[in-house]
Amino acid sequence: MQSDGGDRWVTPQQTFVDLPFRDTGLSALYPRVALRWRDGSGFAYDREPYPLAGYYSEVEGVEEFLEIVGAQVGIVITQANVYENVKFSWSWRVNNRETRQGVNVDWGIEFLEKIIESGSPGLLRSLWHAVHSSPHSKAIATYQANRTARTYKIDSQLAQVLKERAWVLDRHGALRTPREMTNDDLPDDWAKPTDGSFVMKLDFGSNANVLRAREHIHTQQLRRLGLDDEDLAAVMEFKAAGGSAEDIFRMARERSADSRFPVGASDDPDRRAGTAARDALNAPHHATEVRERSVVVGQKQATDESKAYLRAHYTNESGDMFCQACQKPLPFRTKDGWYFEAVRFVAGRRQIHTANAIALCHLCAALYKHARATDDEQLSVTLMDRSQGTVVVPVVLDGKRVRIVFTEKHAIDIQVAMRVAGDDRKL
Ligand SMILES: [Zn+2]
Structure with a gap:
């Protein structure tokens, strides 16, 4: 089959499959x-070899037949001249x-x-097939x-190239040297090498063993950080996708048990509620100032006590x-500790209570103060509704639904403070 769409009769040796x-x-x-044509009269014929014309697909056994009679049905390892081997010493001849x-x-x-340069998965698989199905002897050049x-x-010319070049496709589509590969890295349609295979003479898997060992140590470290199997699988997946070591450790830190959002469970919720109620009653009163009509925006900064709390x-x-x-770790530290904003959770209370504040990163704080669609009333009602454990209060910030998470202790304290101050909900 030719580039002009026509056919050309050729010998099997001029054909590839x-x-x-x-x-x-x-x-x-x-x-x-x-x-x-040299005389400029136009298209003569295509350069050899030719792909087998599609209509032969109706002929049973045509590939096997062509292979026997000399058509190219794959990549073949051929004899080379040892004189051209860079490891060959001319003194061996001279002496x-x-x-x-x-x-x-x-x-x-x-x-x-050309085959390696092509990066063509089909061609590289053919190369793999040729190498994988050949014996150890193809790795050696002999001179006597x-x-x-x-x-x-000495190493055969073929072995030298195949050892050094990244030509083996891994299942993620990356090209690697044989020594960086393992059976598990091979694409599913690439045959696994056997012990007698030429591939084993290309240091297949040798470096991967070292990498595996290193990975094993890393895995142990990550486990010590408190990652469970699921976390580890996620980290490995990220790494396989090309994640950098730095990112991996940051991710590991975020995922590790030590680095999770604090639970702040109360040992004795009832007792805590009692104490919180007394505190709330004793909380200092707002210096009553005339405020703009109840608007959602314009939350005031909470007190220093709230910050410490x-x-x-x-x-x-x-x-x-x-x-x-x-629920992300705060990004900046100042001399006073992590940089965050203590924002009054609901405004308009006569009594200031330490617990009536939330810890927000600078971004969330800006949104909460200036782009909040959920009003104080809704926030209070949702908060009071929630029972024991970590309390989640949904709030719409800048058109997005965000969850504000309270530790159990904080939730108890703020619920009690609101209940006690109950009737003063509106200024
Ligand atoms: Zn935030």
């Missing part, structure tokens, strides 16, 4: 190149009398460089000047403090 017969990828190696009884064996693949001379054995409640055991709205 690719889809629809067999996915050899050879079309990538032998693109159709139209040759022209010995070379005879016809000598040995000159080396191995190569035609267009090997004559029957009695010393025998020199929040700092204590939203810092976990490993010292990270979290935003109640986005």
